Amino acid sequence: MPPRCPRANCFAERFVRTLRAELTDCMVIFSQRHLRMVLAEYVRPYNSRRPHRARDLRPPQPTHPAADLSHQRIKRRPVLGGLINEYERAA
Secondary structure, eight states: OOTTOTTTHHHHHHHHHHHIIIIITTSOOOSHHHHHHHHHHHHHHHHHTSOBGGGTTBOSSOSSOOOOTTTSOEEEEEETTTTEEEEEEOO
């Protein structure tokens, strides 16, 4: 984030708000090491697979095409012990 840039602060505040609502309000953090591990696990799907409004609900780094939910079975993969779930086509 660039220093002294008031418009850039809104992105950081939105990320912190999302992080608190989806992660830290639902978990008990025991130590700084535990927090770093949980944050690393949370940021991976957040930056790669989660849809973002600024990109018209497309993920920033799409690794898989969007699944057509009308014809195929979907497989759920829990992240952070089921706090967050990722979905993809079943084989």
